[in-house]
Amino acid sequence: MIIAVASGKGGTGKTTVATSLALSLAPDNPVLFLDCDVEGPNAHLMLKPSLAHREDAFLLIPAVDEVLCDHCGICAEVCQYQAIAVTGRRVLVFPEMCHGCGSCALNCPARAIREVPHVLGTLESGNTPEGIRFARGVLTVGEILAVPVIRQLKMSHPAQIGETVIIDAPPGTSCPVVEAVRGADYVILVTEPTQFGLHDLKLAYELTCELGLPAGVIISRDGIGDREVDDFCLHVGLPVLLRIPMERAIAAGIAQGLPLVSLRPEYNALFKELFLTVAGVSQ
Amino acid sequence: MKIAVSVKAAKSGAAFDPRFGRAGAFVIVDTNTGEQQAVANPAAQFGGGAGIRAAEFLVRHDVEAVISGAFGPKAYDVLHSSGVRLYQAKSGTVDDLVARLLKGDLDAAEGD
Numbered sequence: 001m002i003i004a005v006a007s008g009k010g011g012t013g014k015t016t017v018a019t020s021l022a023l024s025l026a027p028d029n030p031v032l033f034l035d036c037d038v039e040g041p042n043a044h045l046m047l048k049p050s051l052a053h054r055e056d057a058f059l060l061i062p063a064v065d066e067v068l069c070d071h072c073g074i075c076a077e078v079c080q081y082q083a084i085a086v087t088g089r090r091v092l093v094f095p096e097m098c099h100g101c102g103s104c105a106l107n108c109p110a111r112a113i114r115e116v117p118h119v120l121g122t123l124e125s126g127n128t129p130e131g132i133r134f135a136r137g138v139l140t141v142g143e144i145l146a147v148p149v150i151r152q153l154k155m156s157h158p159a160q161i162g163e164t165v166i167i168d169a170p171p172g173t174s175c176p177v178v179e180a181v182r183g184a185d186y187v188i189l190v191t192e193p194t195q196f197g198l199h200d201l202k203l204a205y206e207l208t209c210e211l212g213l214p215a216g217v218i219i220s221r222d223g224i225g226d227r228e229v230d231d232f233c234l235h236v237g238l239p240v241l242l243r244i245p246m247e248r249a250i251a252a253g254i255a256q257g258l259p260l261v262s263l264r265p266e267y268n269a270l271f272k273e274l275f276l277t278v279a280g281v282s283q
Numbered sequence: 284m285k286i287a288v289s290v291k292a293a294k295s296g297a298a299f300d301p302r303f304g305r306a307g308a309f310v311i312v313d314t315n316t317g318e319q320q321a322v323a324n325p326a327a328q329f330g331g332g333a334g335i336r337a338a339e340f341l342v343r344h345d346v347e348a349v350i351s352g353a354f355g356p357k358a359y360d361v362l363h364s365s366g367v368r369l370y371q372a373k374s375g376t377v378d379d380l381v382a383r384l385l386k387g388d389l390d391a392a393e394g395d
Binding site: 081082085086089090 | 326329331332333335336338339342357360365
C-alpha cells in the first residue's frame with residue numbers, strides 16, 4: 001500500500017499529515033517514509049531519523065570522445081533539451097540542460113558518446129526511533145532537475161512485503177509531483193479553506209484524475225477562509241477525510257518540530273481510521 | 284567575411300532584434316560580395332536552450348561574427364569556442380550595424 005501526500009499549494013500541511021500518519025501506523029504496521037520534496041525536505045525535523053546511510057543521486061550525461069567524433073551532429077538533432085551543440089568543429093555538452101535520456105549515446109553512429117554520472121544530490125536514509133524506515137532525497141543547491149533524484153529515491157527504496165509506504169510529495173503540480181505520486185495507490189490532497197488553497201486543490205485534483213489515482217482531501221487550518229473548498233469537494237465527489245482546526249497551539253508545536261500526533265494524541269485514532277478508509281478505497 | 288545580425292523577422296528591412304537566442308531571424312551579410320540573406324531562427328520558439336541552437340545554426344552557416352543585443356552564457360560558449368566573434372549593439376539597421384562593426388565602432392560582447 002503506497003499513500004502519497006500532495007497538495008498543490010505549498011505550506012498547507014503535507015509534512016504535518018504525512019509524518020503523523022506514519023507515526024500513527026508505526027506501532028502496528030511496518031512503515032517506509034519517503035520524503036520526495038527534494039528541493040526542501042523537512043520531514044526529518046518531525047520524525048528525527050538517524051540518516052546514517054548516504055549515497056549520490058545522479059544523472060547519466062554524455063561525455064564525447066573528440067577523437068572518435070566525426071561531428072555529424074545527430075546527437076544534437078535527437079536531443080530534445082538542447083544539451084549538446086555540434087558546430088562542425090566542436091561538440092559542447094551542457095550538463096544543466098541534460099535530462100539523461102541517453103538518446104545521444106544510442107544514436108551516435110561513431111560510438112563516440114559514453115554516459116557518465118553527473119551528481120545532482122544525495123539520498124539519505126536510516127530508521128526513526130519508532131522503527132519507521134526513512135529515506136529522503138536532497139537536491140544540491142544550484143541543480144534544477146528534481147525528477148531524477150525523486151526517481152532514484154523511489155527505486156533505491158522499494159517497499160518490502162507488508163510495508164506501508166508514505167510519500168511526502170513536493171508542492172505544486174509539475175513534473176516532480178507527478179514523479180512522486182506515480183505508482184501510488186491513493187493520494188491525500190492537503191489543502192486549506194482559502195481561495196489560494198482552492199485554486200491549487202483544483203489543479204492537484206486534475207493531476208490525480210489525469211494519472212487515474214483515487215484521491216481524498218484533508219482540510220488543514222479548518223475554520224479560516226470560506227466554504228468553497230467543501231463545496232468543490234462535494235461537487236466533484238472528493239471525500240473530505242479529515243479536518244485539522246486552525247489552532248495557535250498546534251502551529252506553535254509544529255514550529256518546534258513536534259508532530260501533530262504528539263501535540264494532540266487523539267489524532268492517532270483519527271489517522272488509523274483514515275488509513276483503513278483509504279486502504280478500502282484503493283483495493 | 285560573413286556577419287550575422289539578429290532581426291525581428293526573415294524579411295528585408297526587418298528591425299534589429301536585441302535578443303539573440305529568440306531573435307525572429309538573422310540577416311547574414313557577406314562583406315566580400317555585398318550579398319544579404321535573411322534566415323529564420325529555428326530556435327526562436329524554443330522553451331529552453333534557444334541560444335545554444337541559434338548559435339549552432341549560425342556556426343553551420345560559416346558565420347564569423349555576430350551582432351546582437353546580448354548573448355547568454357551558453358550561446359557565448361558555443362560561438363566563442365567555434366572562433367566566432369561576438370559584438371553588442373543597442374539599435375540600428377543591418378547596413379548601419381555592419382558598417383559600424385567594420386569601422387571598429389561596436390563593443391565586443393562578454394558572456395552574460
